[in-house]
Amino acid sequence: MAKPSMLLVEDDAALAELLAYHFRREDFDVRHTPDGEEALLLAREGTPDLVLLDWMVEGLSGIEVCRRLRRTPETANVPIIMLTARGEEEDRVRGLETGADDYVTKPFSPRELVARVKAVLRRVRPALAGETLSYADIEMDTVGHKVRRAGELVPLGPTEFRLLKHFLQHPGWVFSRERLLDAVWGRDTEIETRTVDVHIRRLRKAINGEGMPDIIRTVRSAGYALDAGN
The missing domain is CATH 3.40.50.2300 (Response regulator)
Known part of the structure; x- marks a missing residue:
């Protein structure tokens, strides 16, 4: 390109x-x-x-x-x-x-x-707009819907993909569950905030391979952030 x-x-x-x-x-x-x-x-x-x-x-x-x-x-x-x-x-x-x-x-x-x-x-x-979003050792092809960590392909479901994309667009930012619901699911959603926790767990399981540091930081009483230094 x-x-x-x-x-x-x-x-x-x-x-x-x-x-x-x-x-x-x-x-x-x-x-x-x-x-x-x-x-x-x-x-x-x-x-x-x-x-x-x-x-x-x-x-x-x-x-x-x-x-x-x-x-x-x-x-x-x-x-x-x-x-x-x-x-x-x-x-x-x-x-x-x-x-x-x-x-x-x-x-x-x-x-x-x-x-x-x-x-x-x-x-x-x-x-x-740049089909590739990257942070630390994670790369996302937003057009081809492919994610790699340290060069290895990471299979993600559509919701986890959207969640990771939002984090990659704002690395280091701390997002509350409510803000993630708005950004990833849409403002009119009836989904409960605890659903965010479920998808964060799925995303973590997918992108944090064996021996790899957890790149998603949980900020107590605040939310989550994509943070390689956590």
Whole structure:
């Protein structure tokens, strides 16, 4: 599978270098320009899978770049996330009305931005959202519905698969039984919270092979977390 391609339009050289580093580490193909006009040329030369666009850039403004990308058939449906120091609601609304899919106000954490970008890709282009989720020695192919631990195939039932997928999307986070019910079974479910414990036990039995550390941590009175350091 080809890497997801990103066009980064940012005229702060230090920030651009930092973002390019983080996204390349997440296996994105990143092209960068500090200039709005050049951004349009680069988008025409090769349609990106996503545009990360600063509001204030050299040449054309980010808003105008967004507007023109939306008017061009080849880029009309490309997800656009705008970066800006402007936090006022009116500016956010203007950015979204121009065609941006999401809006991130500076300062922000690069890790948070990576997560937001992946969320937008999952929403609009699920095939590009990265079919493989991984943590420690666990790998999940979300399209092929296969899980491996330390390279060995792990057979999982559909509910255990969804449960592990949720943990892999939020490693280290502690989830209460109620939150896991909402995330994995759905908000309208009539299932009791103790059902979560049953499926956690099944998941543990499946992925914690002989001699392997238990990667699911039980947090007393709080819930469960995927945690390799427990």
